Amino acid sequence: DVKVTQSSRYLVKRTGEKVFLECVQDMDHENMFWYRQDPGLGLRLIYFSYDVKMKEKGDIPEGYSVSREKKERFSLILESASTNQTSMYLCASSPGQVSYEQYFGPGTRLTVT
Amino acid sequence: KQEVTQIPAALSVPEGENLVLNCSFTDSAIYNLQWFRQDPGKGLTSLLLIQSSQREQTSGRLNASLDKSSGRSTLYIAASQPGDSATYLCAVMGSYIPTFGRGTSLIVHP
Numbered sequence: 455d456v457k458v459t460q461s462s463r464y465l466v467k468r469t470g471e472k473v474f475l476e477c478v479q480d481m482d483h484e485n486m487f488w489y490r491q492d493p494g495l496g497l498r499l500i501y502f503s504y505d506v507k508m509k510e511k512g513d514i515p516e517g518y519s520v521s522r523e524k525k526e527r528f529s530l531i532l533e534s535a536s537t538n539q540t541s542m543y544l545c546a547s548s549p550g551q552v553s554y555e556q557y558f559g560p561g562t563r564l565t566v567t
Numbered sequence: 568k569q570e571v572t573q574i575p576a577a578l579s580v581p582e583g584e585n586l587v588l589n590c591s592f593t594d595s596a597i598y599n600l601q602w603f604r605q606d607p608g609k610g611l612t613s614l615l616l617i618q619s620s621q622r623e624q625t626s627g628r629l630n631a632s633l634d635k636s637s638g639r640s641t642l643y644i645a646a647s648q649p650g651d652s653a654t655y656l657c658a659v660m661g662s663y664i665p666t667f668g669r670g671t672s673l674i675v676h677p
Binding site for chain 2: 502556559
């Protein structure tokens with residue numbers, strides 16, 4: 455079974471802190487994604503990556519950056535956390551052109567105070 | 568730009584009922600469509616994936632159909648149980664970037 459893991463289930467950070475969220479997948483998937491999910495707004499794509507060291511902005515990249523140094527790992531970075539970044543963060547991966555089926559991690563509930 | 572709509576937004580039914588959840592999309596040029604389940608505070612769990620060349624997929628009490636030409640998919644849940652209570656989301660892949668619906672929140676009461 456494909457497994458996508460996220461570094462933390464719950465995280466509490468202070469305003470202005472630099473925050474790292476890590477995601478690891480174990481099935482050699484090319485594509486990896488970071489979403490945030492907020493009540494009433496649904497899932498919104500922050501960044502995605504289709505290969506090592508490659509990244510593309512999604513719908514809401516402002517205030518975030520990403521890093522993909524290894525194929526299995528995709529990190530989301532909040533350069534200076536703000537209270538409006540309090541949210542559920544979801545990582546997903548999918549294989550290449552054969553299938554675009556998405557596999558999600560358990561999510562990280564981030565609270566910025 | 569692809570838009571995905573799920574109707575109804577919320578549903579509350581007694582145990583044992585057969586259910587139909589709807590997902591509609593505006594652009595029929597898709598590779599596949601995926602149905603997910605999400606429990607409160609958790610990630611998304613994949614239920615069914617329908618390739619664009621397929622008409623339906625089945626897994627246990629779940630059956631998903633796809634009609635590309637009309638831009639519709641349905642998720643049929645047979646003999647619903649309280650454990651089916653969750654939010655159900657559909658995602659449409661026109662490329663490797665999916666477009667998600669807002670979901671249908673389902674409550675099955677005993």
